[in-house]
Amino acid sequence: MIVSDREVMDTTDVFKCFKAADGKEAWEYRYPALAQLDFGNSSRATPLIHDGMVFVHGAQGQLACLELTTGKVVWDIDTRDKFGADDERKWGTCSSPLTVDGKLIINPGGKDASLVALDPKTGKEVWKTPGKPASYGSFISGVFGGKLQIVGYDLDSIGGWDVKSGKRLWRLAPEYDSKFNVPTPIQVGDRLLIALENNGTRLYQFKANGEIDPKPVAKHRDLSPDSHTPVVVGNRVFGIWSRFYCLDLKSGLEQVWDSDDRAFGKYGVLVASEKRVLAITLEAELILLDPLAAKFDPISRGKVFADEAGLYSHPAFVGTRMYVRGSSSLVCVELMA
Numbered sequence: 001m002i003v004s005d006r007e008v009m010d011t012t013d014v015f016k017c018f019k020a021a022d023g024k025e026a027w028e029y030r031y032p033a034l035a036q037l038d039f040g041n042s043s044r045a046t047p048l049i050h051d052g053m054v055f056v057h058g059a060q061g062q063l064a065c066l067e068l069t070t071g072k073v074v075w076d077i078d079t080r081d082k083f084g085a086d087d088e089r090k091w092g093t094c095s096s097p098l099t100v101d102g103k104l105i106i107n108p109g110g111k112d113a114s115l116v117a118l119d120p121k122t123g124k125e126v127w128k129t130p131g132k133p134a135s136y137g138s139f140i141s142g143v144f145g146g147k148l149q150i151v152g153y154d155l156d157s158i159g160g161w162d163v164k165s166g167k168r169l170w171r172l173a174p175e176y177d178s179k180f181n182v183p184t185p186i187q188v189g190d191r192l193l194i195a196l197e198n199n200g201t202r203l204y205q206f207k208a209n210g211e212i213d214p215k216p217v218a219k220h221r222d223l224s225p226d227s228h229t230p231v232v233v234g235n236r237v238f239g240i241w242s243r244f245y246c247l248d249l250k251s252g253l254e255q256v257w258d259s260d261d262r263a264f265g266k267y268g269v270l271v272a273s274e275k276r277v278l279a280i281t282l283e284a285e286l287i288l289l290d291p292l293a294a295k296f297d298p299i300s301r302g303k304v305f306a307d308e309a310g311l312y313s314h315p316a317f318v319g320t321r322m323y324v325r326g327s328s329s330l331v332c333v334e335l336m337a
Contacts (some may be wrong), residue, residue: 001316001323002054003330004043013043013058017071020318023332027071033060037092039312044094045138046314050120055104059092061085063106065123075123079106083113087133087155094182095134098150100141101163105150109134114154115161129166132156135181142187147210151192153181158194160210170211174199182227188249191217195239197226201253218252220245231272233291238277240268244296259296263287269314280315284308284326286333304331 005014013033017026035041037059045057054068061080066073079085080093085108098105104120114131118124132154139152141163149160149169158181160169176198186193188203192212195201201223202216223230223239230239236256237247244264246256269280272291276299279287284305287298305311305326313325320336 002047006042015056029071033058035060046096048097050099055097061093079108083108084110091136094136096138098139107134127166137182138184145206145210151185180226183229195230200224220247220253228267231270233272240264257295284311
């Protein structure tokens, strides 16, 4: 597994690879990276493992392709310098790299290179498209309206881009102002679920030409996270924003239940399978739920760390084991009894 870190003087990015079986360090990759960002200076982007390589993306825009087994550098670039991004980044570069159709997608946010496709093997440019500065969320790819496209946020809107050419296909500005644009859009069949600060949660459908219909087919006002991404299990949506919400997709995002349990505030991580939803809170509590339950009724709950108060990292999974990264340690949890 790959973990991002900073060295003790807070002047260098460090990425470490640990063996899943025993937690021993396999290799590390480091480079100078000076910054002064809110919420610390380490990488926000989840490393991407693809085709024997791992792509790591630092908060100052450094992007590197490394051999997964050795950590050897295949290629590296400074995305903000190379693609002319000069906007102020209060929270740094946050988007995780994305692979689709043999291309590596990044969003430097340069005037002439808002979105860029690279050859993942060489780092060479395949295409770039002009547009707005980057936001702080990650992109997805999927078929919408019969067209394969890249979907995500720029500074002030969500949009879709053609995978082959980079041409922007549509643009949708939020009804109410949003400063972060962090939650990842979610594909639900051939529709798109968007949860966004000040705008609630909304479900959109697409036209036959691949453009979004700007009028949502369903919406829920109160689930309005600024950084948390909900999950979908079957016909239910689960999300956190001051409370824990369960919404029904079939009934137009009507609320099935909500909970004001003390564990839930403005943020939490949710992961899901067909039979379970697992919530990981900022205080490192694991809460296991039945997604078909009629109310908030945890199957089990327990702490991973005794004194953690800011667990923002998403866990990783290998087989039946979950790996949770705290402020200063990494813990492996066996999920099967």
